[in-house]
Amino acid sequence: MLILEAKIYGKQAQYDAMDEAIRTAQFIRNKALRYWMDNKNVGKYQLSAYTKVLAESFSFADKLNSMARQSSADRAWAAISRFYQNCKKNISGKKGFPKFKKHSRSVEYKTSGWKLSQNRKKITFTDKNNIGQVKLKGTRDLNWYDIKQIKRVRIVKRADGYYCQFLVNVDNRLRIELSYSEIGLDVGLNNFYTDDKGNEIENPRFYRKGEKALNRLNRSKSKKYNKVAKPQSKNYHKARKRYALKHLKISRQRKDHAVKLARxxxxxxxxxAYEDLRIANMVKNHNLAKSITDAGWYQFRVWLEYFGYKFGKITVAVPPQYTSANCSECGAKVKKALSTRTHKCKCGCILDRDENAARNILSIGLSTIGHIGSQAWGDETSILTDENLSG
Structure with a gap:
């Protein structure tokens, strides 16, 4: 599967209609979740059938395309099935009980409710929301693909406008020449990663660099907020948009860095070979949570596994236990504090702490301990909400 994205250009009335479609999709998703909570033995197909009942009961729900309503029910079922899987696996802590959505930013159509123009530069949404025809502007030409290959169309709202994503059923795997080399990666906060040969990649720290500007924009937004006024003034919404655009720029910088480096x-x-880190557990340390989130390790790992699948390379996630403590030469355990940056062993091995860990990670990875982490995005046609793998 391949997700292609193009920006939507239309009139304000069309943008308002898109907002209405997004709110309706959120309403149907939440209603489907409530129906599952109130009734026993409700499955995916019962939720899909329930969307027809909602369309008959609410006139605004009937405006949304029938397959778009089913897609919203699929989103509810995705959260429910994830909760069931966590319970079966008996994971520690919270199991991820499904929650109601408060701020949705996308609506997804399947194979109906939309129609591309002949030159594939425009798209018309044919349901009763009156979105109509809008222009598309993107870097990828949709003429390369047959209409039957487009399985889903998604409208996504971001701070800088509206985007249209196309889920195309195509095998985008490529075969490239072998390099006859392997690498072990140890991610960190001082450097983004250190490999087994001692090469270091600098941590870009996009959020830290933009934090001063973010705080200034946030203060400006707060000054214009009036607790009594409903709705808020136009100046407040302008300040809120400037603040959101700055956040969007930082997230795009982080993603661009992860994509290019992973490729x-x-x-x-x-x-x-890389560490199988549990980021959700690591950010519970509030002293390091901001730096860990800013580094974007998980996003880097996701793109490593995606490109590994695309180019037919092997990616191995290695358990991180004792990779920093064990000596890469003799295997002896050398205890060290987090502030100790040099590994010194009795066998005479003196290495940078991260390089020693990277060598251990590669050694474990080559011995096939761990699990091979090739996330085959093409095997899933379900809800990669607000994700863009257009690279």
């Missing part, structure tokens, strides 16, 4: 690593090596 470079995958194309330069045949085997890539």
């Amino acid at each position: 470079c690593v995958i194309t330069s090596n045949d085997v890539v």
Whole structure:
């Protein structure tokens, strides 16, 4: 599967209609979740059938395309099935009980409710929301693909406008020449990662660099907020948009860095071993949570696995336990504090702490301990909400 994205250009009335469609999709998703909570033995197909009842009961729900309503029910079922899986696996802590959505930013159509123009530069939404025909502007030409290959169309709202995503059923895997090399990666906060050869990639720290401007924009937004006024003034919404645009820019910088770096690593090596980190547990340390989130390790890992699948390379996620403590030469355990940046062993091995960990990660990865992490995005046609893998 391949997700292609184009920006939507239309009139204000069309943008308002898109907002209405997004709110309706959120309403149907929440109603489907409530129906599951109130009734026993409700499955995916019962939720899909319930959308027809909602359309008959609420006139605004009937305006949304029938397959778009079913897609909203599928989103509810995705949260429910994830909760069931966590219960079966008996994971520690919270199991992720499904929650009601408060701020949705997308609506998804399946194979009906939309129609592309002959030159594929415009799209018309044919349901009763009166969105009509809008222009598309993107870097990828949709003429390369047959209409039957487009399985889903999604409208996504962001701070800088509206986007249209196309889920195309195509095998985008490529075969490139072998490099006959392997690499072990140890991610960190001082450097983004250190490999087993001692090469270091600088941590860009996009959020830290933009934090001063973000705080200034947030103060400006707060000054214009009036607790009594409903709705808020136009100046408040302008300040809120400036603040959101700055956040969007930082998130795009982080994603661009992860995509380019992951592609470079995958194309330069045949085997890539990295730590199987649990980021959700690591950010519970509030002293490091902001720096860990800013680094974007999980996003980097996701793109490593995606490009590994695309180019037919092996990506191995290695358990991180004792990779920093064990000596990469003799295997002896050398205890060290987090502030100790040099590994010194009795066998005479003196290495940078991260390089020693990277060598251990590669060694474990080559011995096939761990699990091979090739996230085959093409095997899933379900809800990658607000994600864009257009690279």
